[in-house]
Amino acid sequence: MADAVFLALTVITIGSAIAALEMRSLIYGSIALMGTLGGIAGFFFLLDAPFVALFQIAVYVGSIAVLILFTVMLVKRELIFKKIEDKRRKFAGIGLMLIIMVSLGAVFLDSGIKTMTTDEPAPDFRDIGIDFVTYYWPALILMGLLLAGSVTGALVLAKREDVENDQRAN
Amino acid sequence: MTSELIDFTLVSVALLGIGIYGLAVKRNFIRMLFAVEIIINAANLNIVAFGRFLPHSSGQTMALFSIAIAAAEVAVGLSLIIVAYRMYQNVDIADFRSLKG
Incomplete structure (x- = not known):
């Protein structure tokens, strides 16, 4: 326990x-x-x-x-x-949360994972590095490109195009 | 591992419920991003908890990919918040209606 x-x-x-x-x-x-x-x-x-x-x-x-x-x-x-929220939806949201927690929790408690235990030794974290440079290397490169693309996209999105119009700066 | 799988799963279910509550009730854009973060972390916790049962480290590798992709998502989401705030001077999503048909 x-x-x-x-x-x-x-x-x-x-x-x-x-x-x-x-x-x-x-x-x-x-x-x-x-x-x-x-x-x-x-x-x-x-x-x-x-x-x-x-x-x-x-x-x-x-x-x-x-x-x-x-x-x-x-x-x-x-x-x-300022707290911005729908007052009417608050109780509905709490109800939804409780429904999800109780129903999913009951399903998990009723399922076989309740008694699952493992005797596996903990995986060596050096294996992660080996995985990354051997089997998963295309995914690793794709992930790097995705990160670079998203950061560049974020910079482009947040760039101000109205800098010469300095009313916002004040 | 002293705690069992079901404990981690129940924590993950609780976090998922809290995140969905936040998405349903809050109208503040930034708070909704908090709720999305909480849901993503619940998913990562599940991935690592179930991956502990594998004899190799694939579960942890998958969790690392998931964390990195979530970081990309947050970067884009925050810049969208900044753009929307600049356009509407507000963070209430009820005001962001220009895409509504």
């Missing part, structure tokens, strides 16, 4: 996921999102995947969360602290 570290990570992850969505300030919300992403990294450590965990910390906690923080800072101050 679950041990103390697992329970603590669960509380951190789910609590900060709720906080990320429900906190009034978007800045605190994005810091809470960092807690969720870090908690997931902790789960990866528990699953004997230290390389994926460090990748998660480097990519998500390190870069994506900071990118989100900077985007939040570009937004007007009153919008950061």
Whole structure:
């Protein structure tokens, strides 16, 4: 059964996921999102995947969360602290969440994975590197091109074309 | 591995539910991106948890690909937020109606 570290990570992850969505300030919300992403990294450590965990910390906690923080800072101050949500949909959303959690949870609890345990030794993270440069090398190159393309696309999208019209700068 | 597979799966289901709640209720573009991030992380957690049962490291390799593609998605999504904010001076998706027929 679950041990103390697992329970603590669960509380951190789910609590900060709720906080990320429900906190009034978007800045605190994005810091809470960092807690969720870090908690997931902790789960990866528990699953004997230290390389994926460090990748998660480097990519998500390190870069994506900071990118989100900077985007939040570009937004007007009153919008950061304003809660925009459909009041009518709130209860429907909570109901949908509970339906998904209960039904999927019941399915999983009823299925065979409840008793699945493994005696496999933890995979060596050096195998990941070998995988990347042997079997998965076309996918790795495609992924690099995709990342370069998306970052370039993001820069092109966010480029201002009205810089000479400096009314926005003020 | 002291915890069992079902524990990780249940955490993942809880995160999926929270993410779908956020997508359904929130109208703030940035918060919806938070919800998408939470859902993607629930999926990654599942991938690694099930991949632990393989004798080789394919599950972790797949999770790494998934994380990298999610990073690309976030970069594009954030720049879309910036463009939409510049056009409408708001982050409420109810205002982004110019594509509505």
